[in-house]
């Protein structure tokens with residue numbers, strides 16, 4: 001058998017590129033795209049044996065996995081799809097991957113809808129929310145509240161350096177929400193007008209820490225200072241199983257050029273530029289984690305994690 005990596009399909013490589021360059025971004029969207037890419041690997045493979053196809057799928061999972069390190073929804077998605085890739089023939093393995101991917105994507109969609117209903121119950125008619133970055137889980141809560149007839153106003157942080165707040169602003173306007181866009185550093189200035197801060201998550205650690213877009217932790221401290229509740233909307237696919245056994249979550253460091261034009265940086269002189277994409281908000285700053293299974297105080301999320309994962313997991317491409 002030749003190197004399975006050389007048989008990874010163009011579709012998988014294109015999806016991996018799109019995740020790396022953030023054309024596909026946001027934890028839930030990344031998970032959905034990665035699962036669908038594995039399906040294309042299974043469907044297009046010319047493997048002659050079931051083991052050959054499994055080796056290709058593991059190689060494809062590795063290519064997808066090595067794109068962005070922080071959103072655990074990515075390895076969780078790959079693990080879900082590969083877990084059942086058994087079968088004696090190529091056709092069996094192919095069929096089981098297709099079934100797993102369809103099931104996974106349905107579960108993802110349903111989880112978001114269910115989570116949205118839970119989150120919407122926290123919001124009252126006339127409330128003002130503040131958002132950070134762009135989270136489809138957060139927007140599901142807002143959408144469900146709007147569908148319940150609640151009139152909401154939003155203060156949207158632009159979210160430097162990639163300005164995902166603009167996507168949030170656009171989608172909230174489409175829902176009929178009144179939007180005020182602010183620069184990140186104006187969050188404290190407007191906090192007195194806010195009833196709830198709503199953020200998403202790329203990973204949730206076993207101690208209830210929320211790993212989300214850089215700036216979330218500062219926002220949470222500001223919200224706590226003003227007594228404004230901060231809620232994290234996160235489907236259970238964001239729960240990070242490795243943190244059950246003491247691992248920490250990798251924080252992605254992105255290109256300096258997202259922060260400053262390289263020519264301008266050169267012109268300034270000898271400076272160091274750092275661009276961490278995410279930060280960690282300790283559980284004491286978070287009022288509730290809203291999942292499709294209901295809402296949890298961050299400190300008790302570990303019980304849900306043990307229910308879902310047992311004591312830990314393996315990497316998505318490891319054969320048991």
Ligand SMILES: O=C(COP(=O)(O)O)[C@H](O)[C@H](O)COP(=O)(O)O
Nearest residue numbers: 025026027028135136137200201213
């Ligand atoms: O931090 C981000 C996106 O970061 P990036 O733009 O760097 O991917 C989002 O808050 C979470 O991924 C949750 O999103 P969702 O709720 O859609 O899963």
